[in-house]
Amino acid sequence: xxxxxxxxxxxxxxxxxxxxxxxxxxxxxxxxxxxxxxxxxxxxxxxxxxxxxxxxxxxxxxxxxxxxxxxxxxxxxxxxxxxxxxxxxxxxxxxxxxxxxxxxxxxxxxxxxxxxxxxxxxxxxxxxxxxxxxxxxxxxxxxxxxxxxxxxxxxxxxxxxxxxxxxxxxxxxxxxxxxxxxxxxxxxxxxxxxxxxxxxxxxxxxxxxxxxxxxxxxxxxxxxxxxxxxxxxxxxxxxxxxxxxxxxxxxxxxxxxxxxxxxxxxxxxxxxxxxxxxxxxxxxxxxxxxxxxxxxxxxxxxxxxxxxxxxxxxxxxxxxxxxxxxxxxxxxxxxxxxxxxxxxxxxxxxxxxxxxxxxxxxxxxxxxxxxxxxxxxxxxxxxxxxxxxxxxxxxxxxxxxxxxxxxxxxxxxxxxxxxxxxxxxxxxxxxxxxxxxxxxxxxxxxxxxxxxxxxxxxxxxxxxxxxxxxxxxxxxxxxxxxxxxxxxxxxxxxxxxxxxxxxxxxxxxxxxxxxxxxxxxxxxxxxxxxxxxxxxxxxxxxxxxxxxxxxxxxxxxxxxxxxxxxxxxxxxxxxxxxxxxxxxxxxxxxxxxxxxxxxxxxxxxxxxxxxxxxxx
Numbered sequence: 001x002x003x004x005x006x007x008x009x010x011x012x013x014x015x016x017x018x019x020x021x022x023x024x025x026x027x028x029x030x031x032x033x034x035x036x037x038x039x040x041x042x043x044x045x046x047x048x049x050x051x052x053x054x055x056x057x058x059x060x061x062x063x064x065x066x067x068x069x070x071x072x073x074x075x076x077x078x079x080x081x082x083x084x085x086x087x088x089x090x091x092x093x094x095x096x097x098x099x100x101x102x103x104x105x106x107x108x109x110x111x112x113x114x115x116x117x118x119x120x121x122x123x124x125x126x127x128x129x130x131x132x133x134x135x136x137x138x139x140x141x142x143x144x145x146x147x148x149x150x151x152x153x154x155x156x157x158x159x160x161x162x163x164x165x166x167x168x169x170x171x172x173x174x175x176x177x178x179x180x181x182x183x184x185x186x187x188x189x190x191x192x193x194x195x196x197x198x199x200x201x202x203x204x205x206x207x208x209x210x211x212x213x214x215x216x217x218x219x220x221x222x223x224x225x226x227x228x229x230x231x232x233x234x235x236x237x238x239x240x241x242x243x244x245x246x247x248x249x250x251x252x253x254x255x256x257x258x259x260x261x262x263x264x265x266x267x268x269x270x271x272x273x274x275x276x277x278x279x280x281x282x283x284x285x286x287x288x289x290x291x292x293x294x295x296x297x298x299x300x301x302x303x304x305x306x307x308x309x310x311x312x313x314x315x316x317x318x319x320x321x322x323x324x325x326x327x328x329x330x331x332x333x334x335x336x337x338x339x340x341x342x343x344x345x346x347x348x349x350x351x352x353x354x355x356x357x358x359x360x361x362x363x364x365x366x367x368x369x370x371x372x373x374x375x376x377x378x379x380x381x382x383x384x385x386x387x388x389x390x391x392x393x394x395x396x397x398x399x400x401x402x403x404x405x406x407x408x409x410x411x412x413x414x415x416x417x418x419x420x421x422x423x424x425x426x427x428x429x430x431x432x433x434x435x436x437x438x439x440x441x442x443x444x445x446x447x448x449x450x451x452x453x454x455x456x457x458x459x460x461x462x463x464x465x466x467x468x469x470x471x472x473x474x475x476x477x478x479x480x481x482x483x484x485x486x487x488x489x490x491x492x493x494x495x496x497x498x499x500x501x502x503x504x505x506x507x508x509x510x511x512x513x514x515x516x517x518x519x520x521x522x523x524x525x526x527x528x529x530x531x532x533x534x535x536x537x538x539x540x541x542x543x544x545x546x547x548x549x550x551x552x553x554x555x556x557x558x559x560x561x562x563x564x565x566x567x568x569x570x571x572x573x574x575x576x577x578x579x580x581x582x583x584x585x586x587x588x589x590x591x592x593x594x595x596x597x598x599x600x601x602x603x604x605x606x607x608x609x610x611x612x613x614x615x616x
Contacts, residue, residue: 044604058083117134128305188569192515192518193555204488205491213487222471232461234390267316294312413428434455448464500552549565
């Protein structure tokens, strides 16, 4: 982010991937304790990884994946032994680096961090540091200047330690340039497709052939074991819906949480940033003499490019969003008053242009929100009181769910046919432990209720099988048509492949293969232009010593794809984007860093507590 990151872009991903999450979340304090408590997942050279930290990191990882995949992901599908192990390995690598930093007593002074911030390219505008850009950065992350500086005092030295290791990797300039040129090389490609559909009329399948396939693949034509079930859901949310909430309770909750509903006082100001006190005093005198000229003078004299062009105008802000001296001055001044203040960035001539007093949201505005929260709280208490009794009732009166439904005023819900493991929409029953209970011998043979199983926080489900179908073999007559279609498709694919290979050989000999080529497009290793990865791999690795060159690729269930490479465009290594060369060199640096971590690991005292790592 800052000056160091800009000078060492090629290690940025390593730093962010292996360090940032933990250091941002816990800061240096997490690396100065060696408690080795019983709730630790692992210890690395005495530095612990707690269950709390591990769970938080796992949750953050799952949230990132859910956002990436559009939210339609079951958290349990993301919480596997493999994902937990990979996360633990990442955290161990972080601790190895942190322990080295602790041994070397790495820390930066406050002054050095402030200097790094003022020189950070992302806070520069027209070659000058912009307080407005920096303030916007802090606001977008919910940070104060003090918290940000404190955080960076531990982060930057650790990043520099990583950089010092990564930078020792030597990638010969000629090798980097050659690899970058190969990556940027473009090849002009045209396509001709041989679709499988045109061979379907020739693909004949008789009944003996279909029967032979059926006999050889009986397992593919079995109906899985399945049940139809009924179930009850006892949840804090449902119990809370029927709980009345009085006006007195709402008022009491509002008063208890008044601070949460307070809108902080906001200020808006304009400023001119200059280097010396003499300049500032002279500018202040001019402004006081003629306040209407403030914007004009700011445009002319202010060294804050982020606001100078707007006459020094800043957006609305609350306390904690600006550097403290500037903020204190603004909040002491009244509307349209002007003053002078010094901060670590220079001298500011400040004028308050707007004041929005702090106020509390009225009760009417948050009444429904409070009522819903109170109902959920009551539902949570009722759930805690009812959970054990509910479980006992469905167990003791295991021949029916009706007694529990009547006692807790729950609706008995039913399912269609469901199997033990096939992908299906199961709603509240979509829980491995519950499905295992539903398909147990006791459930299927004796038709008893399952135990009440927690499928989500404060949510219990009890189910019973009302109809059962064992797994059975589908008869040949039931599946004959789908087998015939399957085998016809395979035969057509084989015919398309043979035709494609024959045409490819003719093209390579310079003969007319009777194909129609589509429009040419330029592709490279980084710009696939819609080509699948395996097809692109064959195109960029094809021998182009003689043009045109031809490539053939079978496309499963679709036919055969012919590609003609008619032109190769080389790139002058000197004209390459430096970022491309830097990224390739960064791969060498990343490999060096991984070797460094492996070296630290070989000498480290690492203890993993597997029981604390497992899902509870």
